[in-house]
Amino acid sequence: DAMVIQNPRYQVTQFGKPVTLSCSQTLNHNVMYWYQQKSSQAPKLLFHYYDKDFNNEADTPDNFQSRRPNTSFCFLDIRSPGLGDAAMYLCATSSNGGGEETQYFGPGTRLLVL
Amino acid sequence: GQSLEQPSEVTAVEGAIVQINCTYQTSGFYGLSWYQQHDGGAPTFLSYNALDGLEETGRFSSFLSRSDSYGYLLLQELQMKDSASYFCAVRDGGGGNKLTFGTGTQLKVEL
Numbered sequence: 001d002a003m004v005i006q007n008p009r010y011q012v013t014q015f016g017k018p019v020t021l022s023c024s025q026t027l028n029h030n031v032m033y034w035y036q037q038k039s040s041q042a043p044k045l046l047f048h049y050y051d052k053d054f055n056n057e058a059d060t061p062d063n064f065q066s067r068r069p070n071t072s073f074c075f076l077d078i079r080s081p082g083l084g085d086a087a088m089y090l091c092a093t094s095s096n097g098g099g100e101e102t103q104y105f106g107p108g109t110r111l112l113v114l
Numbered sequence: 115g116q117s118l119e120q121p122s123e124v125t126a127v128e129g130a131i132v133q134i135n136c137t138y139q140t141s142g143f144y145g146l147s148w149y150q151q152h153d154g155g156a157p158t159f160l161s162y163n164a165l166d167g168l169e170e171t172g173r174f175s176s177f178l179s180r181s182d183s184y185g186y187l188l189l190q191e192l193q194m195k196d197s198a199s200y201f202c203a204v205r206d207g208g209g210g211n212k213l214t215f216g217t218g219t220q221l222k223v224e225l
Binding site for chain 1 (some may be wrong): 147
């Protein structure tokens with residue numbers, strides 16, 4: 001089945017230690033998104049790639065970076081994680097080709113910062 | 115700025131009908147989506163309204179009034195498995211079809 005895959009499902013890192021979260025998709029969608037979701041809050045968009053074009057949200061901290069080496073893969077890099085960065089990180093994709101433009105979400109990676 | 119307001123929590127009994135409201139103020143609007151998210155899970159798409167009116171998909175229906183900047187999700191014949199968080203989200207129509215999510219409504223279905 002076509003899907004959005006995130007690895008790992010749980011990630012523990014130390015304060016200030018760089019960490020990378022991974023997302024891959026078999027849907028061949030041209031848009032990929034990274035969201036941060038804290039407990040009992042809505043998903044908050046960090047940035048998205050429209051094909052190879054990177055689009056950063058104005059309030060996304062510089063500590064967060066992203067890479068999309070090809071259509072299938074997208075990475076979220078947190079350069080110096082702080083305690084406040086502990087959250088669920090959700091990757092999503094969409095085709096942006098018409099219709100309802102549904103976003104398809106991966107299962108998320110829960111990040112714990114010690 | 116963008117803001118979408120929803121009730122924080124709704125409780126209903128199994129078999130009942132429940133309506134979750136969403137009011138929005140956004141700089142751009144191309145449509146209103148609804149997503150369901152179970153605890154610890156990923157959001158999953160439920161419905162989308164680009165035009166005014168009611169869209170029905172099985173037990174779930176969604177309504178939009180663009181002139182009132184208002185929409186709702188209607189869940190019928192509630193089941194225990196419907197206990198989850200429900201988010202409305204505005205599609206702003208920019209390149210990449212960004213979504214801005216509402217505050218979320220926690221639905222608890224009781225016996």
